[in-house]
Amino acid sequence: MFKTLKTCALRASGLAAVLALAACGNLSQISDKGTTDEPVWPDPVDTTFDTGAYPTLDSLRLMGPGMTKDQVYSLIGRPHFSEGLAGVREWDYLFHFRTPRGDLTCQYKVLFDKDKHAQTFLWKPEACADLLxxxxxxxxxxxxxxxxDVLFAFxxxxxxxxxxxxxxxVAGALPRQGEASIVVTGHTDHIGSDASNLALSDRRAQAVRNQMISQGIPASSIQAHGMGERQPVVQCANGPRAALIECLAPNRRVDITVAHRG
Structure with missing residues (x-):
């Protein structure tokens, strides 16, 4: 009889230990809906998966509410930290990413509801979510x-x-707040000297730039310069001056190039 009682006590002691270990699996206080107000993150040095993994962004983009543990496992693998033995509703990962600015290390947390369906997905730092x-x-x-010829008299x-x-x-349709880089380029025809045409094209470009600034385009966003007669779009045969001026009209222009900043 005493032996039976001793065996039962040992079994009860073992069960308590298992339950205690299971309780240690969840670091955060998780609601039945799989949410937490204060996520607790494991120390990255405590990872049990070597030094973390390099996941594919496509796999992470497929993660979503309602997934089972098996589905999570098939997409991003087993968790990287000791998660306990039973009743665990919190999986933690240590991920590395290659970026144009160098390697980036992020922690990723999946919280499950009482039915063991994934509901909450967290990143540390939060900016890591932008990778997706x-x-x-x-x-x-x-x-x-x-x-x-519309902008200026001859x-x-x-x-x-x-x-x-x-x-x-034109200025009314352009972005404000330095969201674009704008280049204003003035052009002339070939009537007159190279030097005078270059100076005239530059003054015209500056005049357009100044007017755009008066309409609220940041001065730092606009560059202006003249190209003179060096980039014609039409060629005209010599003839009477009036006819030549009319023929060369397309060369007398101001080009505006707008490059939107990412």
Whole structure:
């Protein structure tokens, strides 16, 4: 009889130890819904999975509420820390990622509800979650070409009334707050000397830049320079001056290139 009582006591003692170990598996206080107000993170040096793993971002993007432990395991593997023996509703991982700025190490936590379905996914640091958002390609630079004869009188670098309205219209569609890099390039035809044409094209570009700044485009976002007659878009045969000026009109222009910053 005494032997039987001793055996039962030992069994009870062993069961208590198992229950105690199981209770140690959850670091955080987890609700039945699989949430926590204060996640507790294990020390990275305590990982049982060597020094962590290099997961694929595609696998992590497939993680979502309602997944079973088996489904989580098939996507990102077993947890990397000692999680206890039974009743565990918290899996912790140590992940490494290759980024353009160098290697990045993140901790990842999965919390399960009372039915052992994954419900909450946490990162430390929180910025690591941004890795799962694929970068959108930067928009292609936007190129605009404004007719020089609308912006300026022939041989002038002072904006006409129509020119002011046209630049204001363009400026109204451009991003503010330094969200884009803008290059304003002035061009002329070949009538006149190279030096005078270069100076005129530069003054015209500066005039457009100044008008854009007056409309709220940050000055630091706009560069302006002149190319003179060096980049013609049409070639015209020599003839009467009036006809030549009209033919060369497409060369007298101001180009605006807008590159959106990522």
């Amino acid at each position: 958002n694929p970068r959108k390609p930067a928009p292609a630079p936007q190129a605009l070409s404004l007719k020089g 041989g002038s670098a002072t904006l006409t009334a129509a020119g002011v309205a046209e630049v204001n219209r």
